Amino acid sequence: MKNTTGKKIWIVKNTYKKTQMIATELEKLCLAAGFIFDEKNPEIIISVGGDGTLLAALHYYEAQLDTVRFIGVHTGHLGFYADFQEHELTQVVEAIQNEKPEEAFKYQLLKVQIHFTDGRLKTHLALNESVIKRVSKTLVADVKISDFLFEKFRGDGLSVSTPTGSTAYNKSIGGAVMHPRVHAFQVTEVASLNNLVYRTLGAPMIIAEKDTVTIELENADDYLLTVDQLEYFYDQIASVTYSLDGGEISFVNGGHTGFWHRVKNSFIGEVK
Template structure:
């Protein structure tokens, strides 16, 4: 039973998403859910994976007590379990949802330190990337404090296990199950010749380790935290780690990971 569960519904700007949000709110109101955008127990994302990522970052400071559920209104999303034609099923699932059965996916913590001592700390569900705006990026890569390589190329991507199926996959990274608590670092168009050498392949880095990138002193770096992009200068270090933070998905007919991978990339096998 919902017993007055506090809920909030977020959609994207498309007409289809907005209509679905309106219809879903009407059904939830009938079932006496409490609408609370400040301290919700469950956040329902209506749209696609981008909408869910936006919702996650909106409630990034409350991830220890907020659960998420995705409803897709277009192509099948990797983080969505229901379609816009299944709103009655969504409501019934939410009524019977039990927070103790939530499905947790690990996040990667990103700590950006600047020359003046200022720091930014964010968590990502898919990946964080670092690039230069227009020129080749140069930076030292350390694994748990030990210099591993001096990178030259377009940039680097550090992804979570679930994020391994996103941008990471498109640049040749491996697909990882969320139960493998590890980060993945993948190079973006690295330079490899007789003068410059990098590993040239993705690396799986254990949860106990940290990845630190020390970029050369330039003023045109672009950093992403999932779909959020920022321009920075005077970056001293960027440290990636897994501190135990997770995102919780309401266990409402939650689709198993490998089934999501198959549906998203392969389809029916004949």
């Protein structure tokens, strides 16, 4: 491995002992390659752990997504966003040495805008999904697609996911798996009530990139909103608006695993 001009990197890792050991070995290789460790203004974030570690890194550097790129090393179960395994640390360093920013893989992010009853507005970004629920009661909400009132939902909650997030919580509640090249997002019901009195579509909805989805809520003080692995308990929420204009996250193009290969490796395994 030859020395290279010093790219500014930072390693984000979880707290497991095995991960800490792998990250230490990777740090030595990165130093030998001439990389500069810069936590504040890195060019490349190396995530060592699982998908949760990478999601945590995304949210930590959320304000710098225009200038940082990510690369993942999974240290346990196969990570969906990680291209490299723990025995491929040399390849990680080589991928960073040879990467070209203009060739990075980019995934769209979901914008989550929370409108409060007092006029405040708060915005989050999600790589996987955002879910709105009530803590102790049935969620009752008007669902609007680009200001068109589509339905009144009653049930446990609603999940809104990106294409890359379609394989996460969305899949477990019956949503469709979407390729990231499909510029759309998805709304999936969580245990909806459907009977002679209450009626919802009862199926996942693929929403065009140009549209928004607004969930108008009843006045209550026990709403739980998740954004990827983060949880927020809010009251005085008037509505939550979802759109696919939250920008993008960039991944280093080096040893990148194709989407359907990831899906097969994660959920099916070897086909005989």
